[in-house]
Amino acid sequence: MAARFQIQQARNGKYYFHLLANNGEIILASQMYASKSSAKKGIVSVQTNATDPSRYETLVNKAGEHYFVLKAKNSQVIGTGQGYAATTGVKNGIKSVSKNAPKAITEDIIIKT
Template sequence: MGKFEIKKDKAGKLRFNLKASNGQVILTSEAYNSKAACDNGIESVRKNSQNDAMFERNKAKDGRPYFNLKASNGQVIGASQMYASASSMASGIASVKKNAPKATVADNS
């Protein structure tokens, strides 16, 4: 089962990573000012990850694919790593869909 890990960044803001069962990071959040906002972000990932239309598929300047997960208001709530191919990006999206709904939360902040 997947896991959300919350930690503080260098600026003192909270961020979370969604990790797959193998420990690989599959989604990284934006920065949050409070624990409550971070918790809301996790709940938004759980909810919106089940709607394929909320995944925005992109290409970086160097051509590598990546995706953003958006909330219903259009705000990005999480971003993926850069992938080597569109098929590996599709696997990353599938992993978020599979892991996010029941992922546990580890608060390392």
């Protein structure tokens, strides 16, 4: 299965997307967008910025898990990685997004969650 973006609609009517790796695991989650077209623009921004190492920032959440965010040129967060027990997992997550995002297909489907 190829890497892909899936657009979903939340109960509040807003849209968000996930980037799924070849194995179907979520490797990046977006913020909420007011419209489906805005979410698609967010996907393009992820694809544009994913290969630039300077666009990633690694952080630690309240549970002590390491994670990363991907930022656009304007420093706005455009995607958040999953939580990992160690920095090695974060590095692998960033590599996976860098590799998969630019060529990932977009599934033009809406799954209401």
